[in-house]
Amino acid sequence: MSLVKYEILNKVAEVASFTRAAEALGLTQSAVSHAVSSLEKEFGFALIHRSRAGVTLTSEGDTMLRAMRHVLDAEELLQQEAAHILGVTRGKVRIGVISSISSNWMPEIVRIMDNQFPGIQVELREGDYYEIEQWLLSGEVDAGFLNGQNSGQFQFTELQQDPLLCIVSDKSPLYDKAEIDIVELEDMPFILNSHKGTNDVNVILEQYHVKPNIRFELSEDVGIISMISHQLGISILPKLVINNLPLTLKAIPLKQGGYRTIGIAMKHQASPVTKKFAEILSSWLKEQNMK
Structure with a gap:
């Protein structure tokens, strides 16, 4: 059976469309x-469910695709090892990224990779921690950014x-504070990031038994910042996502850290x-921290 069919x-499955898959693959x-029909004929059962809404994998298709990805990964590893023996760094690396990483770190990392290792193709796929973990488990990405990983299934570095910072508007009674005690957030109007998986903000709120009045749960940081700008609440966000706050907003450290x-x-x-990607990333971050 052809590896090309597995790739197709x-x-x-990735783009849920024959048309978009053809465009991406140049076919x-x-x-x-x-x-796809040829694979279904060879296996003897349907792999794809076709409907007016698009295409999805059947349960049998999902099972077979997981096995196919192992084969594709083994083929990619084989080619990379051969190139490595020849003293050439060549291949493809698929990275699962969160939005703050794709905007703050990835432009420079990809530039470095392109300049130093033009034979390496970097593919980025953006999602939240939960989605990235699922992509790692299913083999859809080779590496991904997570916020802590205790699973023995991955190597985590x-x-x-x-830092988590409290974001308030200039109309907030907390605006002039140098730091904010997290207990002051009790019952205050709050906009929460709603991403799936381990939520860092929920963790710290639960740690100190604080229950703010959660008015909205939004998945995009830009939406949260907009809500705060309109005096609809406050929030806690990581420092990396708030590089360009509006002048009417302020990021204040938490007393508890x-x-x-x-x-x-x-x-x-x-x-x-x-x-090699992880090595370049770690080296770049060390240089940034030394500045």
């Missing part, structure tokens, strides 16, 4: 459809502790290219 099915839609731990998780048997 993988892309169809015709009929070629993509034929490849801590990179940085990102508090931070999120950012690290990169990867398979224990990571590919040479994945290891």
Whole structure:
């Protein structure tokens, strides 16, 4: 069975569309459809459920795709090891990133990778911690940024502790404070980041038994900041997401401290290219911290 067919099915599942998969792979839609149909004929059961809303994997398709990804990963590792023996760094690395990392770190890291290792193709996929962990488990990414990882399934390297800050408007009674005691947030109108997985803000609120009046739960930091700008509440956000606050807003440290731990998780048997990416990332962060 052709690895190309596996790659096609993988892309169809990723983008949930024959048309978008064809565009991404530089193929015709009929070629993509034929490849999937050919696999279904070889296996003897449906892999894709087709509907007017789009395409989704059948339960059998999901099971088979997981196995196919292992094969594709093994092929990619084989090619990378061969290149490594020849003294060449070449291959593809897929990284799961959170929004604050994609905007603050990735532009410079990708630039460095492009300049120093033009043979490495970096692919970024943005999501929250929960989604990135699921992508790691399913093999959809080779490495991903998480906020702490106790699972033995991954190799986790801590990179940085990102302080949590209280964001208030100039109309807030807390605006002139040099620091804020988290207990002062009890019953105050609050906008919470609603991402799935371990929520760093919920953790610190629960740690100190503080229950603010949660008015809104939003998934995008820009929406939270906009709500605060309109005096609709306050919030707690990591420092990395608030580089360009409006002049009417202020980021104030918490008396109790508090931070999120950012690290990169990867398979224990990571590919040479994945290891090279992590090495470049760690070196760059060390240089930034020394400035």
